[in-house]
Amino acid sequence: MSIKNITVLGSGVMGHxxxxxxxxxGYNVVLRDIEQQFLDKAMEKIKWSLEKLVTKQKITLAESDAIFARITTKVDLKEAVKDADMVIEAVPEIMDLKMKVYAELDKVADSNVIFASNTSTLPITEIANTTSRPDKFVGIHFFNPPQLMKLVEVIPGQKTDPQIVQATVDYVRSVKKEPVICKRDVPGFIVNRLFIPMVHEACWLKQRQNLTLEQIDSAVKFRMGFPMGIFELADFTGMDVIHKATIELHLRDKKVIFPHPEIERLYNEKKLGQKSGEGFYKYSDEKYERVQLDEGLASKCNPIQLVANIVNNAAWLVTNKASDIEEIEKAAQLGLGLKKPIFETAREFGMKNIVSELAELAKKHGQFYEPDPLLVSMQ
Incomplete structure (x- = not known):
């Protein structure tokens, strides 16, 4: 299955x-959006990004020109997909919008074209079933920004042909990214199943133990091997993204997430994190400044509840045959920037301690916390 021509639908941050x-x-790319002005803006950003690579001597000026020339823009959908081997859809994460796009796309694209949805949480099978080709439909989750992030999750729907999965994995490798296959179309796939619930769990920990944001974030950074604190990471990601993902996850599986009202409150108050100048933390208008975290603050917080949360969700992915430990660790390292494996951190805290922490939390706060059978067997 040879892929030479790619059409990308949506020219926002992910699309361009x-x-x-x-x-x-080396792919020939058609970038499509509903208005030419969006496409012009996207092409300016691509040009700027390529110029930076030339300045840093990562590519030559001639290479930059050749890359830029391989991208053409189109507003007409039929024209945009005329020669496509694969269509990567990167429109906003709104189910109705995606379904509307696929209804139009299905009518105009050749029957052999692969449809790949760049979604971080929406159910692949559900979207695929709205088309006439669920066997040629696959999830392809690039991380933001695609130019820099190495990880791409590949998610087959229930009817996706294995050859399509392989062709998608080959494409991901060809663009110098690391593919991780989420073998089942589960809510949150791999990375967001670990990350989004942990943001809520950190809010519960703060409330239950009356800790500060900085104490929890320091413990997450210095004792759990995260590149930054969990609240810091949430602000970096954006409360709009987290809130939307929370709704999708909770809708599809109550066991994956225990929503804390704080996320919705921040979202409703438009405190979206760095992009709006305030989220959990406040940010000045000048360039992005890191929150001051240190080991002294870390000693004030025992993050076992957070370790238990992330490892319990990781174990769920294994038990439910969506992934295995090795792939989960690769995804966490590349997608979340973890400096040490999740299960290694869990062993440092003690599997017995983690299971009893989860059992205790389940007794107080409900079955959301029940330990996964895999963790129970690892004690």
């Missing part, structure tokens, strides 16, 4: 990033 990395690896 995917278009750029594809063109950099």
């Amino acid at each position: 990033g995917i278009a750029q990395v594809s063109a950099m690896s």
